Amino acid sequence: SRTILFWLRPQNLGLGATEIVTEKEETKEMQVRVTPIKIVAVVALAMMNSLADPAAIGVATSAGHFKVDNNQVLRNATLFEGTQVESDAGAGELRLKGANVAFDTNTKTTVYKDRVVLDRGRIQWTGGPAFRAEAGPVRISGDSGSAKAIVQRKAGTVQVASLSGS
Numbered sequence: 001s002r003t004i005l006f007w008l009r010p011q012n013l014g015l016g017a018t019e020i021v022t023e024k025e026e027t028k029e030m031q032v033r034v035t036p037i038k039i040v041a042v043v044a045l046a047m048m049n050s051l052a053d054p055a056a057i058g059v060a061t062s063a064g065h066f067k068v069d070n071n072q073v074l075r076n077a078t079l080f081e082g083t084q085v086e087s088d089a090g091a092g093e094l095r096l097k098g099a100n101v102a103f104d105t106n107t108k109t110t111v112y113k114d115r116v117v118l119d120r121g122r123i124q125w126t127g128g129p130a131f132r133a134e135a136g137p138v139r140i141s142g143d144s145g146s147a148k149a150i151v152q153r154k155a156g157t158v159q160v161a162s163l164s165g166s
Contacts, residue, residue: 057113060085062092083111087121099127122152124163135160 058079060068067086068077079085085094086108094101094111103109107121116123118135125133125140126148132141135153140160142149147165151158 055080057081057111058094058096060092060094060111062087062090064090066090066092079111081112085109085111096131098131099125101125101133118151118153120153122150122154124148124150 056078059076060066060073060079060083061076063075065072065074066077066088067073067084068079069084070086077085079094079096085092085103087103087105089105091102091104091107094103094109094116096111096116097113099116101109101116102124104122107123108119109121109123110117110119114130115132115134116125118133123133126146127133128142128144128147132139133149133151134140135151135158138151138158138160140149140151141147142165144165148163149165150161150163152160
């Protein structure tokens with residue numbers, strides 16, 4: 001097992017400034033001069049790696065166009081907490097961690113990591129106790145991973161049909 005420690009020390013703030021990186025490995029010591037541009041590149045890569053979709057909660061798919069947060073999308077989109085998905089002429093599917101939700105034409109939903117909120121239209125929801133569907137004041141959740149229901153919200157009414165589970 002080999003342990004290497006690095007230290008960065010700013011020497012100057014000018015354009016030609018250098019940083020000293022010291023590497024210590026047991027009794028061996030080495031110094032390397034690095035320009036600020038190289039330091040910025042390393043920091044930028046580290047930041048990009050830490051921002052790589054940590055909050056993605058699922059994917060929306062459709063054979064055609066649909067809207068995600070009021071932007072027209074073709075075929076698929078990554079979903080994040082609070083994303084709105086709206087279909088006009090085509091149906092599609094939301095593949096989420098903990099549930100699958102098929103949406104019908106003319107449907108609008110808002111997606112969260114633990115629930116899907118139906119604003120209008122019809123969905124077929126499959127999920128377990130850790131995920132639920134909401135339509136107005138109605139909350140639908142299953143007791144197992146195989147619970148399945150159709151939920152429709154239209155003209156101020158909510159209809160729920162249980163297909164499996166309880």
